[in-house]
Amino acid sequence: MTERILTAAEVLTGTAGEVIPDGAVLLRDGLIEDVGPAPDVIGRAPAGTPRASFPGARILPGLIDVHVHLVFDGGDDPVAALAALDDGALALDMAGRARRLLDAGVTTVRDLGDRGGLAARLRDAIAAGTVPGPRILTAGAPITVTGGHCSFLGGQADGAEQVRALVRRQAADGVDLIKVMVTGGHLTPDGPSSWDLQYTVEEVGAAVEEAHRFGLRVAAHVHSREGVEVAVAAGAHTLEHCTLLTEAGPAAGPDADEKLIRTIAEKGIFVCPTFHGGMGALEARFGADVLRPWLEIRRHQHEQGVRLIAGTDAGVTGVGVEEYAEGLRWLGRAGLPADAVIAMATSVAADALDLGGRTGRLRPGLDADLVVVDGDPRADLSVLRHPRLVVTRGRFHLPRAEGSLPWD
Numbered sequence: 001m002t003e004r005i006l007t008a009a010e011v012l013t014g015t016a017g018e019v020i021p022d023g024a025v026l027l028r029d030g031l032i033e034d035v036g037p038a039p040d041v042i043g044r045a046p047a048g049t050p051r052a053s054f055p056g057a058r059i060l061p062g063l064i065d066v067h068v069h070l071v072f073d074g075g076d077d078p079v080a081a082l083a084a085l086d087d088g089a090l091a092l093d094m095a096g097r098a099r100r101l102l103d104a105g106v107t108t109v110r111d112l113g114d115r116g117g118l119a120a121r122l123r124d125a126i127a128a129g130t131v132p133g134p135r136i137l138t139a140g141a142p143i144t145v146t147g148g149h150c151s152f153l154g155g156q157a158d159g160a161e162q163v164r165a166l167v168r169r170q171a172a173d174g175v176d177l178i179k180v181m182v183t184g185g186h187l188t189p190d191g192p193s194s195w196d197l198q199y200t201v202e203e204v205g206a207a208v209e210e211a212h213r214f215g216l217r218v219a220a221h222v223h224s225r226e227g228v229e230v231a232v233a234a235g236a237h238t239l240e241h242c243t244l245l246t247e248a249g250p251a252a253g254p255d256a257d258e259k260l261i262r263t264i265a266e267k268g269i270f271v272c273p274t275f276h277g278g279m280g281a282l283e284a285r286f287g288a289d290v291l292r293p294w295l296e297i298r299r300h301q302h303e304q305g306v307r308l309i310a311g312t313d314a315g316v317t318g319v320g321v322e323e324y325a326e327g328l329r330w331l332g333r334a335g336l337p338a339d340a341v342i343a344m345a346t347s348v349a350a351d352a353l354d355l356g357g358r359t360g361r362l363r364p365g366l367d368a369d370l371v372v373v374d375g376d377p378r379a380d381l382s383v384l385r386h387p388r389l390v391v392t393r394g395r396f397h398l399p400r401a402e403g404s405l406p407w408d
């Protein structure tokens with residue numbers, strides 16, 4: 001029986017606005033045993049339970065990145081870098097990135113584009129405690145048309161029957177969800193453009209139906225309005241990007257795509273805006289005006305009741321895995337309240353991944369996934385960048401080289 005108490009100036013439970021001043025969390029055998037005001041938690045714990053105090057710090061649930069690509073290196077040309085690696089070298093790189101995600105406070109990721117089933121192998125190794133890293137949900141190789149967006153990852157399927165067959169194969173291989181490239185994207189040389197449709201409603205619907213047979217959800221990569229309409233009509237569970245992009249740029253403003261946005265909100269479909277640290281470089285290069293429409297569509301979607309979730313697209317060009325908190329700061333810059341952003345990174349993200357019963361909140365019975373950060377993320381989201389302590393499924397991880405725990 002291993003018990004530990006952590007106390008801090010405040011405990012943020014992950015539910016927007018739920019704050020416990022002078023709070024404590026009792027951990028026991030990888031689970032959260034108790035959460036509440038420090039004197040109460042300490043009083044209920046067995047006498048002599050080791051305790052670490054973090055005055056001035058906040059404890060909150062481990063952060064969740066709902067959109068990563070562990071196979072990509074986040075450099076100038078991730079596709080070429082990937083092509084140069086055999087599976088052995090790639091697996092080691094991915095393990096390194098998993099550890100850096102933990103350094104950034106990320107205790108759960110959803111990998112939406114893998115090669116050769118390596119993310120599933122890493123998922124299992126991390127769960128077994130062989131290597132450090134976050135909990136991984138993997139979609140395997142994204143399903144795409146021949147020559148389509150990210151087809152080099154190996155998930156090509158044309159027509160509803162091939163799509164069904166691929167879903168069945170991926171389910172047999174042990175994926176946690178299915179990813180479908182409904183439109184093109186910018187990463188694929190000579191591939192379709194972001195606003196080009198790759199699949200019909202019937203084809204995406206075949207993926208959704210087949211996935212449901214295996215209890216799996218479908219994440220839809222979509223940029224254009226047409227693509228979003230197809231994904232929504234087909235019953236996709238999450239929309240990745242959902243930029244409502246046209247050849248002329250993002251369709252922003254209160255009048256744009258009003259009915260579609262209301263439908264997404266009413267159906268409770270989750271939307272991942274893939275905001276990330278690379279946005280700062282874009283702003284520096286092209287100016288703040290260029291990013292404004294991209295920020296506006298997210299504020300608008302949030303105000304219309306769309307359930308946004310935090311994911312970075314980590315691994316794609318210029319987006320490192322350690323940039324997670326920077327993406328949250330950009331959600332704040334879009335005008336979203338910090339409390340809502342923290343929920344998007346914890347409780348709402350967990351619900352989107354069907355993990356609400358395991359992680360995303362500080363609540364007795366859930367896995368011991370948490371971060372301790374100096375300062376107050378509700379006043380400044382960037383304090384989430386450098387956590388003092390990360391606990392993942394009860395395992396303690398110290399991100400800073402000089403770190404040590406202030407045990408009593």
Ligand SMILES: [Zn+2]
Pocket residue numbers: 067068069112113313
């Ligand atoms: Zn992606």
